[in-house]
Amino acid sequence: MTRTTTGIPERGALRALLPVLLAHRATTVRTFAAALLSQSALVALVALAAHTVGAAVTEGTPPDPGTVLALTGLVVLRAVVTWWEMDLSHDLAYRVLAELRIRVFDGLARSAPARVEGRESGDLASAALADVEALEFFYAHAVAQLAASATVFGAGAVVLGGVEPGLLPPVLLAAGLLVLLPLLDGRSRARRAARTRQAAARLSARTVETVDGLPELLAFGALDRSRERLRADGRELGGAQRAEQTWEAGSAAARDLLVTGAVVGVVAVAGHQIGGAWAPAALALAS
Missing domain, CATH: 1.10.287 (Helix Hairpins)
Known part of the structure; x- marks a missing residue:
């Protein structure tokens, strides 16, 4: 991530991390789909469970077999899809990190002398690669998940507006x-x-x-x-x-x-x- 002399990231530095995902479009799309399905299953599970409890309390109506089956299916779906999303997101993140490590190392090998501003090139490489490792959370837990959250929120807002504006x-x-x-x-x-x-x-x-x-x-x-x-x-x-x-x-x-x-x-x-x-x-x- 590009930083100013004060150590503060420049404007647009976060956006500069996204183009590397273009080389991994398929995995990125699958990760987004898994995150979207996982979050949708959670929202549906919570809403259906709340409706079931509300019906039991306010109307004295016990859940019918279809509702119980739907709740069970959503629990299983949520568990399976959550594992799938974690597997895909970390696969994507570590593929991207491997590519970034190669870019950083090649850049240092081409441009850095034995010492830069009193620091050995090995020290610089270690610091740069540590910064690359710090990006794991961004690629594994932020990009696809935020996009999925925005999609689920939009769909939920539409449903809420339909129920009661x-x-x-x-x-x-x-x-x-x-x-x-x-x-x-x-x-x-x-x-x-x-x-x-x-x-x-x-x-x-x-x-x-x-x-x-x-x-x-x-x-x-x-x-x-x-x-x-x-x-x-x-x-x-x-x-x-x-x-x-x-x-x-x-x-x-x-x-x-x-x-x-x-x-x-x-x-x-x-x-x-x-x-x-x-x-x-x-x-x-x-x-």
Whole structure:
């Protein structure tokens, strides 16, 4: 991923990770299909289970054999398709990572001298390949899954609108904010992450330098000063990590609050406009 001199990814850096998938179109499409089927099965299972429970509570109607069979089938389908999606997504991710490793290694072999800015080329290759490994989550758990989630959400919104148009405003408002807030916070999140990475890199480099230069530090009586620098670097890293984790915890709380607000809105509408067993089913679908 391309970064600026401050360590913050450039705009469009995330999109630059997508073209490599063009060489794996078939696997990408299969992964998307598996993720779509898995998420659809989960939504259908939850909605049908909620409708079944609602019918039993509000109408005193036990589930018929067809409903039980459908629930069982959805459970089995969800389990099988989830395994299939995991298998496909990780196969895709590791194929892409293998290709990226080759590109990175070839690029370093062609362009890097023995040392670059005081760092050995082997150290640079190790750092670059570690960055490639960090992309595993993106390719295995994000691309196809996000596309499938968007598709399932769109289909669910259509169904909700068909059941009761009044259910859509709280759901669409919460969904819009959930999409918008990370985009607005993207640059500041990148700055916090860059600060943490840089602090961790400084502490790691200082630790290696201290261990490598231990005889000289002891000989010149500079070990205490080196320890103090290590403690300062550790405090800086701890502060950066606390700031990042505190903000992420607040962001997670805000997301939970938005989802809760959407659920409350759906409950308020469903309580007045939808009766019987369909109310819990609509609530489950909106959630």
